[in-house]
Amino acid sequence: MIKMKNLVLGYKKEKILKDVNLGIKGGEFIGIIGPSGAGKSTLMMSVVGGIKVFDGKFKVLGHDMDGIKKKKLRKIREQIGIIFQGYNLVDRLSVLDNVISGMLSDIPVAxxxxxxxxxKELKKAKEYMDVVDMTKYTAKRCDELSGGQRQRVAIARALAGEPKIILADEPISALDEKSAKKVMDILKRVNQTYGVTIVANLHHLDVAKEYCSRIIGINGGQVVFDGKSCELSSEIVEKIYTTQK
Ligand SMILES: Nc1ncnc2c1ncn2[C@@H]1O[C@H](COP(=O)(O)OP(=O)(O)O)[C@@H](O)[C@H]1O
Ligand SMILES: [Mg+2]
Structure with a gap:
């Protein structure tokens, strides 16, 4: 799905991520952890383009990302769902309309x-609303929903695009514990039911440990850990979260 070899990424003249070596396979559930400013969002967003490649090799879904053409990038983006903290819903539209809008590249604007x-589209949308446990709220406007419910609709909408990969940038950081657990349970269900690869930036270490099959720890633009959660010793955790001077 994703391959990075000696990759250097950043913005304009500033290199943020240095010498990243990662291979991400289909069906993985990956948690990216690390202190604020470490480069987690930059790493994640590079997968859909728009982040500068300074050096190294970078492939997403078989395509070379360095100097990629717009048309090819659009093809990649169609296969990737993105979930931010509740930003990507249309408030005045219903849950159903938002979920169906995830299929929009297939549905003519008119x-x-x-x-x-x-x-067929309604049936699919209902299936996805069921996966995220929002069937009861199909007709509700999204601005009437709680943060957790909104995030679940965002997951259903991402699913509607039938993605190979879902990128979730701090999907639970603004939620209370109970809603956060529900959202993580749903991401796990999506991963297991549809085999969608999930890459999530997570603030809470314990959540990452509980849900992710693999954890990538980043500090100061470098991958300082890549392995299973059971391999995360307190020493490594300290290395990940110690602010570099
Ligand atoms: N659009 C941007 N232009 C320039 N620098 C950026 C931009 N976005 C983030 N950065 C810088 O990249 C570094 C990593 O940021 P980010 O990837 O957001 O970290 P994290 O998600 O781990 O908090 C920070 O030093 C930040 O200031
Ligand atoms: Mg971030």
């Missing part, structure tokens, strides 16, 4: 505007 959906 039909979307008129909300003329085919049975």
């Amino acid at each position: 039909r979307a505007v008129l909300r003329y959906y085919k049975d």
